[in-house]
Amino acid sequence: MRIKTKHFEIASVLVGLALAANLAHDLATNPRWAGDNGPGVGKLPKQIVAGYLDTAYQAGGAAEAEKLYFTPKTKDLSPAAVDRQDGPAVTHHIRKVLGEGMVVMVYHCVGGERTGQAAEIVDIFRTWNGRVAERIQAAAQPVERCEPTKPRKNPLESSVM
Known part of the structure; x- marks a missing residue:
């Protein structure tokens, strides 16, 4: 059984979108700073x-x-x-x-x-x-x-x- 090139390209795009969505979710809800509004958050x-x-x-x-x-x-x-x-x-x-x-x-x-x-x-x-x-x-x-x-x-x- 061979995977067609078209199906492989679609699967690659879907996996890439899923990884990007996961990364965006992690950055938005990172527990290290989620809910922390302290004056030093995000500073050097x-x-x-x-x-x-x-x-x-x-x-x-x-x-x-x-x-x-x-x-x-x-x-x-x-x-x-x-x-x-x-x-x-x-x-x-x-x-x-x-x-x-x-x-x-x-x-x-x-x-x-x-x-x-x-x-x-x-x-x-x-x-x-x-x-x-x-x-x-x-x-x-x-x-x-x-x-x-x-x-x-x-x-x-x-x-x-």
């Missing part, structure tokens, strides 16, 4: 962390930031950090942000409005599905005050070409 890890820090350092924003950006299973190895304490708005100046995959490292200066002491801090965040899955405060160094970082001059601009 650096954007998720930036949103968390902006929310946490507003006046009284620590509890709101935790509710919006943390999952019930988030591992926070620095629960006493400044961004976890409610209080007045805190000045913070980001010095450097490094990201690789789902991990983001933030080097920033945080004012002393809540703790009485400004500090240079290194935080490491791991994100998953638009939320913070893990947070580690790797280092904190007390300083007198936080000042914005001055823009650096590009050394290539002053070279003779």
Whole structure:
């Protein structure tokens, strides 16, 4: 018994349409983000962390930031950090942000409005599905005050070409 070319072409088209319909259905109803309207859904890890820090350092924003950006299973190895304490708005100046995959490292200066002491801090965040899955405060160094970082001059601009 031989399959006619015409029947094979029709069967191929039907199988292709079924696979495409299945893929579209999976994308529309993916349980990872179905029903999750959190602020980090659909954003890159650096954007998720930036949103968390902006929310946490507003006046009284620590509890709101935790509710919006943390999952019930988030591992926070620095629960006493400044961004976890409610209080007045805190000045913070980001010095450097490094990201690789789902991990983001933030080097920033945080004012002393809540703790009485400004500090240079290194935080490491791991994100998953638009939320913070893990947070580690790797280092904190007390300083007198936080000042914005001055823009650096590009050394290539002053070279003779």
